[in-house]
Amino acid sequence: MSSTYNTTPAPARRTELLLVGALLLLAGTLRMGWPAATEFKADEARLYALALDAATGAGLPLRGIGTSVGFPNxxxxxxxxxxxxxxxPHPYSAVLFTGALNTLAVAACWWLARRVWGAEAALLAALLYAASPWAIIYSRKLWAQNLLPLFVMGWAASGLLAFWEQRRSWLAAHIVLLAAALQLHYSGAALALPTLCALAxxxxxxxxRALLLGAGLSLGLMLPFFVYLATNPAVWSAPAAxxxxxxxxxxALQYTALIASGADIHALAGAEAVGAFQQRMPLAAWLPWLSGALLCAAFAAAWLHPTRPRSLLWWLAGWWLAPLVLFTWHATDVFPHYFITTLPAPFLLAGAALGSWLAAAPARMRSLAWSGCAAxxxxxxxxxxxxxxxVSVTSTPGGFGTPAGMQLAAVTSAKALARSAQLPEILVVSDGADPLTAEDAAVFDAWLRGSAHRLVNGTANAVRPANGAVVLVTGNAAPAQELYAGWAVQTQRVPLRAGAGFITVYALPAGSSDRAALQPFAEPRTLANGVTLLGLQRIAAxxxxxIVWQTGAPGNQDFHFFNHLLLADxxxxxxxxxxxxxxLQWxxxxxxxxxFAAxxxxxxxxxxLRVGMYTYPDLANVPVVDALSNPQTDAATSAWPQAITP
Known part of the structure; x- marks a missing residue:
């Protein structure tokens, strides 16, 4: 392939460097500024937990978090x-790292365009990329696919060196970076299409030899994951999609255009709040048309004033459109972030085309074009x-998640209360207790890494430790929250966004609750696993x-309760x-x-009422035992209260 480039006239070197520095400062501010305003949801929390394990030496993971189709990354x-x-070791560290890599991707975009088409084309491409709304959005949080742009730029730059500059040893790096993109997100497979075309x-x-070296290094990088798959065959049955x-x-066509034009950023406001955002910022609806018109003008300029090397432009177009080819016919759901791999191809194309056209344009037209791009x-x-x-101050159900700064404020409040009240642990009470399936459990488990804490599903249980605790309760933890409010000796509320309520932090003293209102279970009421059934209380008409019970010794066996409601006969x-x-958390x-309800x-x-327990999933009953641990029956019994007690 030809390595003859068409470079545009360069501004003074000092001016160019100042402009590049200003663009990178702008890109870095947009991507790394205000980390407290990032969202930190389940995927981010689970990825953070795995990465923290690797960073602290707790273990080197052989797999990433799960995908939307159930297969691991x-x-x-x-x-x-x-x-x-x-x-x-803090979530903000990973957030800033993501922003820094994406800022470097802007620098790499400038470098590639500068090397091929000259200073003006490079500045245009870097400006469009730095200001692209979706490029900014996908660089501001801890997310595996948000790491893609720098690796994609490395793939593109090494392809330029290997195929157009005939520096053939760079083919090895090109193949390794292609494999890295695939490993960061499976949508990186789309980049194989332009690579195969260039090889052909x-x-x-x-x-x-460079091709074989790159393939060998790529396989070596993938080997730990292949070992994981070989030793965990059950994962192959998970992706039902x-x-x-x-x-x-x-x-795919819609999302390709969306990422390039900045369309539909209002989707982050969620279905309920999108109208309020559009009223506040009506200009957002017009931006895709303006940016789309700019891109169309650039492509028209490329057609009217041929830009060279032509083969490289076609390759960039292939890079941009490869995900469109891959996902137009699909057997799984398709999401906008599958098209992060297109960045910054459309901006490189626009910069190259406009730069070549401006090289022959009169000064007035050049100023007008630059003013339009800047605007x-x-x-x-x-x-x-x-x-x-x-989204930082308004609740956005189904859109942008709770800002990390608000979660951190709640965690900081809980830790400070634990220190001041000399309480030994923090309980996180939400709508789930398993970080692998419940979002709030995953999020606060990540924030509290390194601090003594336990997770409680407040829709099913309220736990009162004998030694007291600080309890962090999210807004979806009824009916446990009512009990914690009654037990607490100190309460703090951390406000969330408008319409989202607050996170409540309670201080529970040592001791137990008042059991006078309980209907006691008849003896024997202790089970073989150490659980003692204390009593029951009706809580609705x-x-x-x-059921109020006391835990036994902790273990790794899962237990389930059964409740049988009986007539007099x-x-x-x-x-x-x-x-x-x-x-595990007893x-x-x-x-x-x-x-319970029935x-x-x-x-x-x-x-x-007869109450007992059984192991799960083997469904073996846990017997009720006497004082000498001899099995007596399979359940404890209590009279059913005919009245509701407060």
Whole structure:
């Protein structure tokens, strides 16, 4: 392939360097500024936890977090995020690392365009990339695919050196960077299409040894993940989405245009709040048309004033459109972030085309063109800044998540209260207790790494430690929150965004709750696993109740409760089973309040409740034992309260 480049006239070197520095400062500010305003949700928290394990020596993960189709990711993103976390083990460290790599991607965009088409084309490409709303959005949080742009730019730059400058040894780096992009996100596979095209066009001249070296290094980088797959065959059965019928639609075309033009950034406001944002920033609806018109003008300029090397422009176009080819016919759901790999191809194309056209344009036209590009970039930045401010203070269900700064404020409040009240641990009470399935559990488990804490599903349990605790309760933890409010001796509220309520932090003293209102269980009431059933209480007019019990010794066995509601003659008319508070998190003398509900046409005639436990998933009953640990029966019994006690 030809290496003859068409360079545009360069401004004075000092002026150029000042402009490049200003652009990188702008790009870095937009990508790394205000880290407290980033979102930190389940995927981010799980990736952070794995990377922190790698950074602290707790273990080198052989896989990344799971994908939307159930198949695990490669571990490369975990290893990369371990680098900043080794220096500063805090979520903001990973957020700033992401922004820094994406700022370097802007610098790499400038370098590539400068090398091929000259200073003016490079400045144009870098300006459009630095100000691109989706490029900014996808560089501001801890997310595996947000690491892609720098590696994609490395892939493109090494392709330029290997195929167009005939520096054939760079082919090895090109192949390794292609493999790295694939490992960061499976959408990186799209980059293989332009690579294969370049190899086909240069099949007589490319270095076979460099190709084999790159392939060998890539396989070596992938080997740990392959070991994981070989030793965990069950993961192959997880991605049920692969069995879905393939479909042909225009989503890929829509998302390709969206990423390039900055369209639909209002989607981050969520369906409920999008109208309010659009009223605040009506200009955002026009920006895609302005930026789209600018890109169309650039491509028209390329057509009217040919830009060279032509083959490189076609290759850049292939890079931009490769994900469109890959995802137009698809068997899994397609999302906008699958098209991060297109960045910054459209801006390089626009910079090259406009730069070549401006080289022959009169001074007045050059000034007008630069003013137009700068105006579009400024308006995009204003729209993005308005969106950031909006989602930082307004609840956006289904859109942008709770800003990390607000989560950190709640965690800081909980830690400070634990220190001042000399309480030994923090309980996180939300709508789940498993970080692998519950978002709030994953998020606060990550924020509290290094601090003594436990996770409680407040929709199922309220745990009262014998030695007291600080309790951080999210807004989705009913009915446990009512109990914690009654037990607390100190309460703090951390406000969230408008319409999202607050996170409540309670201080619980040592001791137990008042058991006078409980209907006690008859002896024997201790189970073989050490659990003691203390009593029950009806909590609503229908069949809703809570069982109060004391934990046994912790272990790794899962237990479930069964509740049998009986008539006077022993007939069972209703049953409620549910998972018990995890035995992994039991502590000595914990008092647990577990909530149950059932329905029955004979509710008014119920006279007795039988409660027991069984192991899960093997469904083996845990016997009730006497004082000498001899098995007596399979359940403890209590009279069913006919009245609701407060």
């Amino acid at each position: 490669f571990p490369l993103s975990v290893w990369l995020y371990a680098l900043p976390l080794w220096v500063w 066009l240069s099949y007589k001249t490319f270095d076979r 692969f069995s879905q019928p393939a479909q042909l639609d225009a989503k 579009v970039a400024a308006l995009q930045i204003i729209a993005w800044a308005s969106l950031l401010q909006f 229908d069949l809703q109740w809570r 022993g007939t069972r008319v209703a049953q409620a089973d549910a998972a018990a508070f995890s035995a 502590r000595a003398a914990d008092e647990v309040h577990s909530f 329905s029955s046409a004979d509710a008014a005639a119920i006279t007795q």
